[in-house]
Amino acid sequence: MRHADVGLQRSMLWAGVVRRLFEGALGLLPALAIAYVYAFQDPALRLESHLFHQVAIAVATLEGIFISYVAWRCYLRSGEVMLRWVTLAFSGFTIVYSLHGFFTPLAHHNLWLFILYGPASRLVAGWCLLMALLRFNSPPDAAARRADAGYWLRWVGGFLAVNVAVGVLAHSPLAGAPWVRMSMELGSIALYVVALGLQAVRGLRSPLMKYAALAFVWFAFSSASFLLAKPWNHQWWLAHGIFAVGFSVLGYGILRVFLAARSFEHAFSVEELTEDLAQTNGRLREAMERLEQVNRAQGAQMRALEVSRAQFEAFFDLSPDGIFVVDGKGLVLKANSRAEGLFGYGAGDLAGIQVEELIPVEMRLHHQRARSLHQYSPQTRAMGTESRTQTCLRRDGSTFSATISLSSLIYEGRQCTVTFVRDVTRLLLRYEEIRQEDRASIRQGHVLEQLSAQLPFVLFQFRRAPDGRYDFPYMSPKVTDMLGCEADALRANINLWFSCVDPAALAPLITSIERSAAERSPWTAQWQMLRPHGEAPLPCVLSCSAPVQQTDGSLVWTGYMRRAQERQTDAAPGGVGLAAQASEPMV
Missing domain, CATH: 3.30.450.20 (PAS domain)
Incomplete structure (x- = not known):
């Protein structure tokens, strides 16, 4: 199963690489067409059809009006600033570009009145689309701002002013200067290149934004083709076709927004949903694998716990020290065989007795207070050392000296105290012998000092x-x-x-x-x-x-x-x- 998942992931990776190659080839397709026409077609060949040109411009105008309306309806619903600028881009292009078709019959009388409206419309559309990208994910406009008719009328007046300015320029001596048209086309190319860079920097890679990126590439190539073309030749018609394809791709994206969610920033395509579902499935698979790892780790921990329990039982029974497990009330819950031997009890006789019964009578009250204090503040500590020991009481009434260490643990769901008891009676006897020998050595040292001083x-x-x-x-x-x-x-x-x-x-x-x-x-x-x-x-x-x-x-x-x-x-x-x-x- 794991090998199958790896193979599927590898196939999906290669499929994504091939898809990106197809997208890149589609974006570069206009460049191949432009290079072919420029290299192999005679620039003198012309196809001057005013009627066809007027029909094509009329179709583009109607398309621009419809897409402007759709973008405006999306803006009214969502209030997204980006959609406001997209609406202005299509409407401004439509208003300026319509005169390019309207003045087609005057091409023989005033060529620049016919020509200059094309690059002007592309420049207006490029500037508005760049502003739309800059305002992506901005806070939505208020409802009053969306319904402000004066705002839209002012922009329509601005676009009409562009028409008047282009008309004045077309009748001026500067109209035929090459730099006039070239500055408009190069400005359009620069705007679309900046827009593409902005998309890459901000990581806008959803399918809807890919439509916009493809349209920007084709718009830029269209302006490049217009720079190489002359009116009515094949390069000129190719430039119109490239721009028309880019315009249609961007319009298609706007229609997808309208049909999906009426929000350009929150619309998702089937591809996006599929990709999101695939990512979710991937996360679920990773979670399942982690869960399996946790289960395996828990199984290993349980086995280790069983081993530790067995080792504890072995240590408990084989320890050279007596070990007691005492609850909060002072009752002995469990004792090993060494503890039973130390205190003179039989097997299992210590279970259930009060721990104070193992202490001489005169010390039981003090021991009970010390045990209560340990219950309130449980910690690992020693009650006695070789120099300070605890007297313990055997079953037959005899006593012995022991060191006692305390610790805490959870036993059978209860907080208990573990007591370690070590008989140090013989050790204390030997300690006293050593002290006597040390005293004798000290006395001898004093004698030596007295003799050497004389x-x-x-x-x-x-x-x-x-x-x-x-x-x-x-x-x-x-x-x-x-x-x-x-x-x-x-x-x-x-x-x-x-x-x-x-x-x-x-x-x-x-x-x-x-x-x-x-x-x-x-x-x-x-x-x-x-x-x-x-x-x-x-x-x-x-x-x-x-x-x-x-x-x-x-x-x-x-x-x-x-x-x-x-x-x-x-x-x-x-x-x-x-x-x-x-x-x-x-x-």
């Missing part, structure tokens, strides 16, 4: 990170007496130590660090410590064990530093002597 030198740990950065993980409080810097400050910023080193000794000091790191050998160094007020630098020494590589790739040295003038043996607490190295290499 030593006459500074104990420290020095670390070199994998990226080459240095820091002090540990520095005993004695460093304040030696360097004048707090131990915490040195641990946070090793540059405080480097700023105390004499710049001349800084490079050798860093070189000793890198050599010890590369060789994994003990680090010993002697350096000069800067003193205030321009005093001479004070020599200092340090000595460390070989670096120990850590799991993160860093190296850690453990050792001591002191001033060089201090004795190498000092009395330690209790009278025990501490010996430094007998000799230290110079860096």
